[in-house]
Amino acid sequence: MSNMDIKELQAISDAAINEANAVLREINLSLHSNPEIMYQEHHAHKILTDLLEERGFDVERGAFGISTAFRASYGSTSGGGRTASVNLEYDALRDIGHACGHNLIATAGLAAVLGVAAAIKRGEIKGRIVAFGTPAEEGGGGKIKMLRAGAFEGMACSLMVHPMSARSSHNNAYSSSMCGSELTIEYTGKPAHAMAAPWDGINALDAVTLLHTSVGLLRQQIMPTDRIRGVVLSTGQQSAVIPEKAVARYCVRSASLERYRVLKQKFVNCMDAAALATGCTVKATWLPAYWDIRTNDHLAARYMHHVQRADPDQQFRSVEEQKRCPDCYSTDQGNVTYAVPSIHPTFMIHSPDGAVHTREFTAAAATDDAHRRTVDQGKAMAAVALEVLVDDAFAAQVQAQYDAMDLSVAKDPFVQ
Ligand SMILES: [Zn+2]
Ligand SMILES: [Zn+2]
Known part of the structure; x- marks a missing residue:
């Protein structure tokens, strides 16, 4: 798939993300200071799509019949190869702004796709990275509409991360949801x-x-x-x-x-x-x-590895403990995990005074420390996406676990 080995590609990606850090910080703060609720994320949609286009991505604005959704892709599968995808959320909560930290989700996703794009370019990889702008996670089911419009068909994986407070959660690569x-x-x-x-x-x-x-x-x-x-x-x-x-x-x-x-x-x-x-x-x-998250173990294991490579201070509990711990939130990424091999890891930001959906968490989501941790998640997602793109054996393992899942209940109209 490429003449370079995976470690060289990941180093190119890390360097590109480091180079983009000032822009990432600007976008992060611009999202945070312009909170927009579900399906009204016009500012977020504009600044993210403008930047991706400027960086050479093929951008479709207002994608899938949703004015604040987008698809931005880089690379090509015309000569063979796979497509990895990353979801960027950017909706806020009414009255309390980015109390769920979706500004950080968008920033991590943006970092990831910029890193992968740099590696695709320099490494001449056959394959594609797609950034999906997924509006209205907070109650609007944006990803469910996108799923129904066929957005995720043909994706080899779907990656995203979500910030949390240590008050209510912990770093969890294998997170589950309700x-x-x-x-x-x-x-x-x-x-x-x-x-x-x-x-x-x-x-x-x-x-x-x-x-x-x-x-x-x-x-x-x-x-x-x-x-x-x-x-x-x-x-x-x-x-x-x-x-x-x-x-x-x-x-x-x-x-x-x-x-x-x-x-x-x-x-x-x-x-x-x-x-x-x-x-x-x-x-x-x-x-x-909103369905429960069905984490892909192979993607989660590599993600955890790469987070610790980016920042050895980020602690994870044992895999068994991470899997055992039920998280009492719901997300429309759960529905995506039924359609595509996926992860939705949670990462801790320093928010001693409040868990997600509090004003205290809104303040925590704007800090330099939260930004630094967020960029590390972006590096980890980029590294995993690159493995999906260039490592045939790994991609086959990821897909095999997905294929072995019994998803028949998802076809029942009663649970839609
Ligand atoms: Zn939330
Ligand atoms: Zn959230």
Whole structure:
């Protein structure tokens, strides 16, 4: 694939990332100081695509029918070879800015693809690196839309990283996430004068009360890794009128897609039973489910190796411990892991006062120290991507583990 050996290629990549550091820092801070929520990431989309184009990437803006998504590729598979891909997230949270550190995810991804591109050029590699701009991770399921539009077809791997605080997590190359979805439930009954003719009414608030109660009882028989949480959004306004409408929002999460299917059915039974008991009708609107991460062990092992090569101070627990530790977040990268051999490692930034989704973490995501750690993750991802591109045996191992996974549950319309 190339006349150079892998270590030379990785050294070229590291050097290119070091050279780009000032630009990477600028982009990082520009994203951080211009936080944009899901599907409104126009500034992020512009500065990232402009830079990639300037660096010789083939850029498709507004890709896959999403105005703030992009695909930027470098290299070619026309003479044979594989395509490695890296996901760049850049959406922020409402009111609290980059409290999930997606500015760092974009920076790490950008570093990685610049490094790989330099190695492809100098090493005359047959193969391609693709940067996907993946908007709306926070609730919008951007990667799910991109998956459905075929974005990840033909990718030999999908790499990304996510910053975390040591308050809630640790460096984890084999990180897992929860599988789940959120839904809005609307019960509709019939209003009536609550004193004069209550027997004419059908009480929608009673339906929500029954749902909360039966889910509360259900919790006794669910698994420790299951989560069901809900709030009431609206109900009647006057005590003397039987409430005609009641709206609640719930999330239902489990450790795996198989378990999610079971838990979701139990939840649906509680929801329908409340409608039956009260005589209300029920309408449930589910968001696309975020599936659990199915980490590719081979990619994770090499990633961990290369993080420690970039910064020997970055500590990892044993592989068994990393795999055992369930992380209680959800990400649409989980869905990507069902389609392509993938990783979603977590890396620690120094945020002593707050975990992700706090203002304290927002501040931590702007520091020089967080930037330095982020760039190290970029170097590690670039090194892994290069191995996928030039090492046939390694690429075959990666693909073989993916091919051996039983993904049949993912075809069930009930879990989409
Ligand atoms: Zn988040
Ligand atoms: Zn996040």
